[in-house]
Amino acid sequence: MSGNTFVPSRRDACAPSRAARELGLRRSEFALAVHLGRIRTVPDEGGGGGRRIERTEIDRLRAQDGFPETLRERVQIVGTAEGAALMDIPAGRFTRLARLGLLVPVRFHLNRYRAVVWLYLAEELRQFAADAENAHLLKGRTPESLRGQLVAGVDLRARNWRGRHLGFLLREAEEPWARAGAVAAFLAPVEVADIVKDPYERARLNHFRPGPPGTSAPGSPSSHLAEHLMTALDADEADWLRSELAHVVQEARHHAPAPRPAPRHAASVPRPAQHHAHRMSPSAVRHAGAAPRPVSPRPPRGHGAEQGTPRPPRGLRAWLRGRRSRPADL
Known part of the structure; x- marks a missing residue:
C-alpha cells in the first residue's frame, strides 16, 4: 500500500x-x-x-x-387560510393564536397592497393541533386572560419572527463579528451607535450586518416596511438585544480587533543640496545681478580683426600692382 x-x-x-x-x-x-x-x-x-x-x-x-x-x-410553509384548514379551526381563531405568540411565523412577504402575509411551518401546525394540551385553545371559548391581551392589542407575530430569524443568522455566523452583526441587524442605527461608539467597530458591524429578507428594491416602500419589521420596537426586546450586542462585541474585540487605517506619517521633503559659497570680489558682487553681456560671434577664419577689412594681396598680383603705382623711370 x-x-x-x-x-x-x-x-x-x-x-x-x-x-x-x-x-x-x-x-x-x-x-x-x-x-x-x-x-x-x-x-x-x-x-x-x-x-x-x-x-x-x-x-x-x-x-x-x-x-x-x-x-x-x-419545509412546507402555509398562510393563514391554509394553516387554519390544516388545523381544522376558523381563520379568525388561527390569527388570534398567532397574535398571542402561540403560532410562530417562519417567513413573511408583502402582497401587492403592501400588507404583511405571515407564513408558518405546516409541520409545526400539525404538531400544535395534535398536542392534547392545546385542545382548549382550538375549541370553545378563548380563556379570559388571553382575551384580555387581544383586547389590549397584543400582536407577537413580528417579534416571534425576529427571534426565530436571529437564530437562523447566528447559526450561520462563523466568527464573533458576524454574530455581532446579526444581533445589530435587529436594532435601530441609533441604538447600535449608543452601544458601539467606535466608528471602525461600527463599520465592521455593518460589513456583517444582514439586511431584511426579500427582494424589494432598496429605498422602496416595501423595503422600508421590511426594515420596520426587522427592527425591535418593544422596550424589553430592544434592551435584551442591546445587552446581547454589548456582550458579543466584547468577545469580537478580544478575538480580532476591528481593522483601522494605517497611521499617517508626515511625508519627508528632501532638502536641496547645499552648495559651498565662493568668495566674490566687490565688483563681481555689484554686477552679480546684471544681465549678461551679449557675446559677438567670432570672425570667420582668415579675416581681419574687423569684419569687412580686405586682406592685403600677396604674391605676383601684389608685385604687378606695385609697379603700376610707381612713376616711370626717367
Whole structure:
C-alpha cells in the first residue's frame, strides 16, 4: 500500500443550486431547510463568502426514508387560510393564536397592497393541533386572560419572527463579528451607535450586518416596511438585544480587533543640496545681478580683426600692382 488515504474535503462540496436540484427542492425550500438546520452547510473555501453542501450531507438526506417527500413536508410553509384548514379551526381563531405568540411565523412577504402575509411551518401546525394540551385553545371559548391581551392589542407575530430569524443568522455566523452583526441587524442605527461608539467597530458591524429578507428594491416602500419589521420596537426586546450586542462585541474585540487605517506619517521633503559659497570680489558682487553681456560671434577664419577689412594681396598680383603705382623711370 502507498499509505495515502482519501480524506473527504470541502472541495467535494457543491453549490446550493446544484444541491437543491439533487434533493428535489425549490431554491426557497432549500434556503428554508438550511435556516432550520435541516441541511448542514460549510463555508466556501474559495473565499466567495457563500455556503456549500458536502457530498456526504446530500447522501445522508437522500438515504432517509420517504425521500424526497418527507424532506419537502418538513419545509412546507402555509398562510393563514391554509394553516387554519390544516388545523381544522376558523381563520379568525388561527390569527388570534398567532397574535398571542402561540403560532410562530417562519417567513413573511408583502402582497401587492403592501400588507404583511405571515407564513408558518405546516409541520409545526400539525404538531400544535395534535398536542392534547392545546385542545382548549382550538375549541370553545378563548380563556379570559388571553382575551384580555387581544383586547389590549397584543400582536407577537413580528417579534416571534425576529427571534426565530436571529437564530437562523447566528447559526450561520462563523466568527464573533458576524454574530455581532446579526444581533445589530435587529436594532435601530441609533441604538447600535449608543452601544458601539467606535466608528471602525461600527463599520465592521455593518460589513456583517444582514439586511431584511426579500427582494424589494432598496429605498422602496416595501423595503422600508421590511426594515420596520426587522427592527425591535418593544422596550424589553430592544434592551435584551442591546445587552446581547454589548456582550458579543466584547468577545469580537478580544478575538480580532476591528481593522483601522494605517497611521499617517508626515511625508519627508528632501532638502536641496547645499552648495559651498565662493568668495566674490566687490565688483563681481555689484554686477552679480546684471544681465549678461551679449557675446559677438567670432570672425570667420582668415579675416581681419574687423569684419569687412580686405586682406592685403600677396604674391605676383601684389608685385604687378606695385609697379603700376610707381612713376616711370626717367
